[in-house]
Amino acid sequence: MSSSISSDPHPWLREIYRGVSVKAIVVLVPGIGIPLDRWQNGDGGMWLKSMPPTSSPEIAVYSFEHNIKPDDSFSWNSVFESGDRLFRELTELTGKDTQSCPIIIISHSLGGIIAKEAINRLSQFSELWKNMAGAIFLGTPHSTSPDVHTWEKAGAILRLYARTKNAPIRPNPKESEKLAQICSLFEQVFNQIPVLSAYETSPTRIGSFLSSKVLLVSRELAAINISSESLVQVEASHDKLCCLQVGSYPLDQISSFLESTFEKVRQNMQQYVPPLPMYEEAGGTSVGGSVLNMQEKEQELMREVSNLATQGSSSFGFEVIPLISGFDVDRKDPRLPCYIMPSLPRNHTFFGRSEILEEMKKILLVTAQKETQDLPEESRLPIVALYGPGGMGKTQIAAEFVYSLQSSFDAIFWLQADEEVKLSQGYTEIATKLGLVLEDSADARDPVIVRDLVKAWLQSPLKTYQRQENSTFATWLLVYDNLDNISLIEDYMPSSYACEGAGALLITSRDPLVKQYVASDDSAAIALPPFTTEEAVEFLLKLTCRQNEDSERESGNTVAERLGGYPLALTQMAGIISRQQLSFAEFLRVFEEEEVRSRFFKMQGNPRKRGSYQHTLDTVWALGKLSRAATMLLGVLSFLDPDSIPEYILRDVGSKVDVEDYPKTEAEYNEARTELLQSSLIARDWKTQRITIHRLVQDGARSKMSQERYNLIFYLTVRLLFLAWAFEEFSYDYTVSTWATNSVLFPHLSQLHRHSSKAEIPHTVTLGSLELSRLLSAGARFHHRRGMSSESTPYLNTAMSRCKTLQKNLEGHHDSESKALSKVIKVLIAEIHHDLASAAIVTNQMAVARAHFSAAYEIRLEFAAENPGKADRNLIIATNEMGNTHMIYKEWTQACEVYRRTVDMIKQLDVDTIERVDLLSVPMANLACVNWILGRLEEGVKIATEALAARKALYGSDDTKSMIVGRILHQYANLRTAQGRLDEAFELDVRALKHNSTVLGNKHQHTTDFRVAVATHCARQGKNDVAMTLFEQCLAIFTSREHFEPETARVLYRKGQLHVKMGHIDEGRKDLSKAWDLYCQLKKERHEDMKHRIEDLTDEDFTDLITFWSR
Template identity: 20%
Template sequence: MNTQRYQVGGGAQDRVGEHFVVVFAGYYRPWATWIAHRLESHGHRVTLQRWDPPREVPLEDALGDLLLASGRILLVLSDWFFELGPRREGEWNDALRGIVNTHAERFAAVNLTNRVLLPATAVLEPVDLWGVGAQEAERRLLARLQLPEGPPRRPLPAGPGSRYPNDPPAVWGDVPRRNRRFTGRDDLLNRLQEHFTEADHGTAVCALLGMSGIGKTQMAAEYAHRFSSDYDVVWWVNSDTRGTQRERFGELAPELGLDAGSEPGERIRAVREALRRGELYGRWLIIFDGWDDTDIADELLPAGQGHVLITSRNRSWDRAGATVLDVPGFQRHESTGYLMRRAPRLTADQADEVSTELGDIPIALVQAAAWLGESDMEVSDYLRMVREGELSGVEPQGDFTDIPRSSLTSWSILINRLRETQPHAVELLTLCTAFGAGRIPIGLIRVMPPAQLPEHLGWLISDLPSWTRALDTLVNYSVFTRETRDLRTTQSNDPGPEQESVHMHRLVHDIVIRLSSPSDRQLYRRIVRRMIAAADPGNPQDSRLWPRYAELLPHLEPSGALGSHDYKVQETALNMLRYCWHSGEFRTGATLAEQIRTRWTDLFPPEHPRMLELTVQQGNILRSYGRFRDAYELDRATLDRLRALPDADATSLMTATSCLAADQRFLGQFTEALRMQREVLDSALELLGPEDYTTLLAQHNLGVGLRLLGRYAEAYEIDLETLRTRESLLRARHAATLMSGIACARDLRLMGRYQDALARQELGVRLQIQILGPNNPRTLRARHNLVLSQRRAGIPYDIGAAMATLLEQMEQVHGRGHYETLALVVDYGNYCREHGDLHQARELIEEGESGYRTLLGPAHPVSTGMLSNTGLVLQAAGERAEALTMFEAALAGLTASLGPDHPWVLGCALNAAAGRNFTGRLESAMDLSRDTLRRSRLILGQDHPFTLSCEVALAADLRALREHEEAGKVEEDALQRLARTLGAQHPHAMSARQRTRPYWDFEPYLG
C-alpha cells in the first residue's frame, strides 16, 4: 500500500525513497534519462514513460491514464511535448485546467525551452532547466520536487544516460544536424536501442534496411542524437563510395588522439584497434550511412564493446553478421502528425488526404509539408494537381516508372513556383544535380575562375547574399540539408563558403534531374566538371591531399567529367586514377579506369597520348590489384599497336615496353621480362639521359628483373647505383629513394649478408613510417622485408608476434587474397613450422598454396615453389613419402621453367635430397647434394649461407653411406665457414654443429 505523502507543503526532509514517473516526448530522451539517473542517485525509484498518445484519444483521458501509476508524475516540457499529436492549444489548456489542476499534488514539471509556455502550464509550476549547467539543473530539479539537496545517497557510476544532455560526447563526428521536425519512429528507435543494449558481448551491429526515401538516414541521425548520452564517441561515416567511406572512417584516428599518419589504411587499422581495445573510450557508436557493398565489411567493421549502425538497401547484411531492422513507410498517424506540425493550417482530414495520395512515404511527405507550410496554395488545389499529374509545363526526362507520379508532380509544383519567385534557388538546385547524390561540395564553385561561368550565373561567385538566400530557401523547403566540414589539409575552426557542402538524398536528386531540361543539365554538368578540375590539388602522390581526391571522385561520372573534351578535366580524371593507385584504392581505380576507357574510346584513337597514359595508369592499378593477366593483355595490345605504326613515338614505345615487362615479371616470364627491360633502359638512356626520373625507374626495374632470376649480386650493383643517384637528385626522403633502399636491403639478404641487410632495412622502415605512414603499401612491404631480415640474422626477437600483427595490417590494406598478403601468409607459415606449430603452419601454407594457384595458375614458378613448402610441413609431420613427392615435383617444375641454376631450384634440390635420405634413397640423395653444392658455389659463392647448408647436407648424406672421412672434412669446412660468416652463436651455425639436417623454405616474391 502506498503511504507516500504528496501535499505541496510537505517538508523536503520527508521526501525520501519516493517513486517518480518521468513523462517525456521521445525526442528528449537524453533529458529524461539524466533526470532518472540523478533521482536514483538520491535514493528514489524512477519509471521512464515515453508519451505520445494517439490524436484520437482525448488529452484528458491520456493524462488521466498517467495517474494510474503510483508516485508523482514529472512532465518534461518542451516544444515537442506540446506538438505531440499534434493537438490544438485549446485542448492543452482545457486539460491542464481540468484534470491536471484537480490532481496538482501529483504533477510537477521541468521546462526545456526558452519559448513562452501555454498559460495553463502555470498549474505545473515548471522549473526552468534551459541553458544552465549540470549542478544548477540538479539543484533546481530537487528543489521543485521538494527533495533534500546535498550529496547523493548512493552515487551511481557513469554509464548510459548519465551524461548531462548539454555536455556532448568526447568525440562527435559529422552527424547530421538534428531534424527538429523528426516524427514518429519511436518504436523502431526503441527496438534498435534494445538490440544494442541486450547484445551478449562484442560489437553489436544493426542494419536499417529500406527503399530509397524511406527515412533510414534520418532515423540513424535521430538515434545518434537521442541516445548520445549513452556514448563517449559518435562518428558518422558517409559510405556512398568506398573511397569516401575509408577516408571518413580513417579521420576518426586523430580525433581519438592516435598518431597514425595520413594514409587511410593505416588510420583505419589504428582506429579499429583502438575501438577493439576500448582503452580510450569504451562506449562508442559508429554509423555507416548508405553502405550497400557488403564485400568490404571485414575490412572496416570495428570490433569491441561498441555499437555499429548501418543504413543500406542491401538485404544481405544479415549474412555479414548484422541484425537487420526493416524501415517501413510512416504509419498513418505519423504521416498526419508530421504534416500538421510542419503545416499547421492543415486539418486532420486534409493531412489524411495528402498522406494517402503520397503513400506515407517520408521523403515525399517532407517535400509536401515544406511546400504546404511555406506557400499559401490551397490544399485542395495541391491535391488536384498531384492527382491529375500536372507537371506545370515540365516534361520529365527519361523513364520514371520507379518513381510515383505523385512525387514527380509534387516536386514539379515546387520547382516551378521557385522559378517564378526565387530563380536563384532553382539555379543552385540545378547546379547540385550536376554532382552525384549524397554529400555535395557546392562551395567548390568559389575555386573556379569567374570567366568560366556563364554571365547569368556569375552571382554564384560574386553575390554571397544571393547565394545564402538561395541556399536557405532550399533548406527550408527540405530539398537538402546543409553540411559544413573542412576537408583541407589544414583544419579550420571557421570554414568559409568554399568549404560549404549540402547533402541531397539520392531520390530527390533523381527526381529533380528528371524534371530538368536537357539543355540545363548539359550546362550545369559542364560547370561542375570545370569546378572539379579547378579543385584538383594536382599531386596525387601526396597523402595529405587524398581527402580532397576522395571528396571529388564520386562526382566525376555524374558531372560528365569522364567523357569531357576539356584537357584540364581529362588530366583530373587521370589524377584520380593516380590517387587510387598511390592510396591503395585498387578496386575503385580499376572500375574508374574502365569507365574512362569506355568514354575515351569515342574521343581518341588508341595511340593518342591520352589513351596511352590511361593505359599506363590502368595497368598499374590492375597489376597492383593482382589482375596480372588483364594488365598483360591491355599492355600487350597497346605495344603491338604502337609497333605497327610507321612513325610511333619513341617515348611511347619505351613506356609501353616497360609496362609489358612489368606484366611479364608478375606472370613468371622472367627471362623475357629482363630482355625487354634492358631495351627500356637503353631507350631511356638514349632519349632522356642517365639522371632522368624515368631512366632511374627503368634502372630500378632492371634490378627487379635480375633479382627474380636469382642474379642477386648483379641486382645489388644496379640497385645501389640507382639508390646513390636518387639520393643525389631526389634526396633521401623521396618515395622513389626509399624504394631503392628496400631493393638494396632485399638484395643483401638474398646474398646472405644478413647483418648488412638488417641495418639498411631498419633505417629504411623508420623513414618509410615517417614519410608514408606505417600502413602505406610500400611501408608494409618494407616491414615484411624487415621481419625476414631479422629472422635470417638470428635476432632474438618474437618475430612470430611481429608477423601476426603485420599480417593483420596487410589484410586490412590489401585483403587476404592479395599477392602481398599471401607472401606474408606463407612466410608466417614457414616460421610456425620452424617453431613447432604444425597445425597453424599447415593451415597457412595450404592457404598460401591455394591462393597463389588461383591467382597465378599452377604452372607459375611461385605456385610451383609452394610445393616445396608443403613438403616441409608434411616432412615435419612424419609423412616422409608424401613430402618427397612434393619436393620432387617442385624441383622438376622449377627446373623446367627457370633452369637448373636458379637459387629457387637449388633450394628445392636441397629439400629433395633430404627427402631422399629420409626415405632410404641414400646414393641418390648424395648425388643430388653433391651436384647442388657445386652449383651453389658457382651461383651464390662459397661462403653464402645457402651454400654452407648444402655442404652440411652433403656431410649428412656421406655419413649415412659410412663415408666418414670425407663427411668429416666437408662438415668441418662448413662449420668453420658458418662461424666466420654468421658467427658461432647464429642459429644456423648452432644447428649445423648439432647435425640438424638443413632445409630451404621458399619465400614467394613477385617483384
C-alpha cells in the first residue's frame, strides 16, 4: 500500500496514512528508545507500506507517540501511564465516522506493555471492545510472574538503548508485580481475540563491542499462552526484530493475520446483538434482542437460532450461537505441506538395502500418487512393516525412505510408538502443525480431542474445506517407529478411508507377529536379514573410508564375519577403529583377547536370542573404550527415553549436580558428547539440540553396571529430571501452565519408572531419597489431569511403595533429622492417597476413592493435632475432599457440615486475599451444590453470589484463572432453576458453558456437563432443533470416552424425550431403550435398587446416577 504523511498536529496519535474511506484502523506502538522510522523493510521504507493491498484495504494508520526515553528521566510509572493515555486516545479516535471500524494494535518491544495496558482498560467498555480485531507483538516480553528475575530482560532491553548508565531501568519488586498484573489481565480479556506474537532467535549485544550477547525475548518469554495466539519466529536480534524484509515469512504471516482478523471482526460486528435487560424494570417492559444479520450461506439451524433470538433473551443469539457452532474446531485449511520428520538427522553414510527400499516404494509411493476421489466400498490402507531383532537398521531404512521421498507426500508424520503416551503426544504435534488446533490451546491439551481430529483428517485428508465438492485429497505417510505392541495403535487409526491411495502406513517393529497385521495384497511385512558378508565388508570399508585400500579388505572380511552382519554393531566398531586409528588386523587382535572373550561369554543367555545378545556384547566391549566422563553421560542416557532427549537436561541441569565423573561444565559436556558421537553410540540433531540412542546401546550400557553403579547413575538421572520438572503446589485446583514443559519430560519419567524396580531403595534416608517418589507422584497427577486416570495409578502405587519402605527404614531413629524426614514422607503419602482417590473417582471406583480420601484426611489430622488452633492448608484440602466422599455416597447433611467447616478453616488461615479467595472457591461451589440438593435454595444462592463477587473483585467478571468459575455459575443456575427463575438460570448456564469452553476446551467433560444444561434449557423453551444439536454434541463426547456411562444415559433419556415431543417416535424409542439398558447396567454394578419398567423412569432417576459436580 502507498501512503501520504499527514500534517495532523495531534500530540499523542500521529496519523501516518489514511485511505479515501476508512473501514479499519491500525495503531502502531513503537518500543522505548526505538523510533518508528526503524520499522524498515530493507528497501529504505516502512514494511507496513509494502504489504499487499488485500491485507489492509481502506485503512487509517496511526502511531502512538509516547515519547518515553531510557535516560535519567525514565520511570516504569511513565510506561503504565502511557497505557492509560493510549486507551483514552482510542476512545476519542473511534468517533462517529469510525465507530464500526475494527482496530488492530501493532507494537514492538516494550511498547507492547503500553498496548496491553490500554487493551485491558478498553475491555471494560463493551461498545469499544467489539471493535478490537487483534494485536501483533514484536518481541514483547510477557509473564504473569511478579518475580523480579523474570523481568530482568525488560531492564536489559532498556539498557540496549539507554544513553546513560544511571537510568533506573530495572523493574523493582512493585513494578515487576504491576507488569505481571498487566500480562495476567491481558490473558483473561484477550483470550478469544487473535494475537500474533513474534520472537527473535538471534542474541543481541548489550553495551560495548566486547560485551556478551543475550537472547532478550525468546519464544518462552514472548508467548502469551492463550488459545487465540499464533507464534512467529524471526531470524533477527531484538533491535532488528521490527525490520521485516519484503517477501519474508514473518511479513507474510503478518499480512495474512491482518487480512483474516479484519474480515473476522467485520463478520462478528454484523452479527453483534447489544446486551439487553433480561427482566422488567419498575414500570417497564422487557426488550427482546434484535434480529441477527446472518448470511444466506449459514446452516438452516443457525437461521432457526437467529429467528428464535428475536423472541427472547439477547443472550440466546449473541452467546449460544458461537457455543453451538464453536463445538467443532474451526475447519481451517490444513497447513500443507506438513512434515514431522525423524528426530535423528539423515544418515549420509546410509548403505545398501536398495531392494527393500524399492519394494517399499512400490507399495507406499505409487499407491499414494493415485489421483482419485472415488469412494470404493472398502478402501484399504497400504502398509509396509519392517521387522527384525534390534540392531538390524529398521529405523535407519525407514528414515532413509522418508528423507529421500519427502517431496512425494503432502504430509509425513513420524511418530515414536513404543508407548501410548508418546503416541498421544505425537498426535498432539500433528494436530498443531497441521493447524487442526491452536498450539497450547485447551483443545490441544486434550489428548482425546487431538486424536479424533487427526483421525478424521487422515480418513478424509482434504487440502481445503473451501470448495469441498471439487477439493483434492492430500497424500500422507504415517510412520510408527518401534511399534512392538501392535494393540497400541488400535485407537489411533481411522476405521475407514474416504480416498483410496491418499494415505500410507510404515511400521518398524521387533515383533514378528506384526506381519499378521499387514496380511493383504497391497501391503508387505519385510523381515530384515543381517548384511551378507560381502555387504558387511563394503559397509565397514565405507564407514572407515578405506574403500580403496585393498590391503584392508581381507582383514575387513574377518571383522565382518566376527560381528555377524549387524549394521549397528558394524557402525559402532567402525567408530572405535577410526577414533583409535586401528587397522582391521589390530582391531581383531584386541577384540579377540581371551580375557575379553571369557568376560563376554560367561554372561551368555538365551541362545534363541543369540543375534541380539551378541550385539549387546559387542556394545559392552565398545563401552569399555570410553573415557570416564563419556561413560557416565552414556549411563544417564541409558535410563532416559531413547527417542528424543533434550540436551538442556544433560548440560544445563547437569551443571547443578555434583557427581564424580559427570561433566560439570559445558566444555566437559561437549567433550563427552563428542566422544559418544564419534563412537556412533548416539546421534544428535543440532537444530533441536536433542539426542537419540539405540535401545540396544542402552541395554548394553546398563548390563555393564554393577548394582552399586546402577544405583548411582539411576539416582543421578532421577536428580536431573527432578530439577527439570515443573512442580506445582499441591492443591485441589490446578492450572495448565506447566503442561508444556512436563509433557516433554513425561516419557523420560516413564522410563525411570520402568527401571526403578532394579534400583535399590537407599537404607539411609535423605531428602534425595524422596525425589523419585515425588517425581512419580507429580507425573501421575499430570497424567491424570490430561485424562489418563487409569494409567496414572501404577506411578502412584510405585511412589507409595517406596515411601512405605523409606518409612520403615526410619523406624528406631529418633533424632530430629529423622523425625523431620518422617514428616516429609507422611506428607507425600497423604498427597499420593489424595491422587489415588481422584483417579478412582473418575474411573467410578467409589469405595477405593473413599478409602484413600479417608487415609489422607487421617494423616492431615495427625499433623494438625501438633499445632492445635492453627489452620493448616493441607488439612483444608483433605477436609474438602472428605466432603466429596460424603457427596458421592449421598450423605448430604454430613457433606454440608464438612464443607462449612472447610470454609471456616480457610477464613482463619493467615494468607493474603488472593490465596484465600482461590482456596474458598472450591468448597463454596460444593456448598452451593449441596444446599441445592437439600432444598436450601436461598442459602445456596447467597453462597454462590458471594463466591462470584469475591472472584470478580480480584480478577474481573467470569475470570479464566480457574475452571471453578464455571462450576459456581452452574450451581447458581441449578438454584435459580429450583426457584423457578428459569430465564436467569439459562443465562447463568450459558455463562458457565462459555467460560469452560475458554478454559478447558469445547470437548472437556466439565464443559460437556454445562452443554447438557444449556440443551435442557433450550428444550424447555421450545428451541428443539438447537437442543437436539447440543444433545448430539454431548453424546459425541460422552460415548467416545470410558467411564461416562451415567452421563451418556442421562443425555440419551433427555434426547429420547425430546424426539417424542417433536413427534419422532421411532428415534425417541431407540434413545430411550439405550438409556434403559445403561440404567439397568449401572444399577446392577452398584448393587442398588432399581425400577423395573422404562415407563416408570423419570429424569431424576438418571440424574441420580451422576457424580454431584456434573449434575
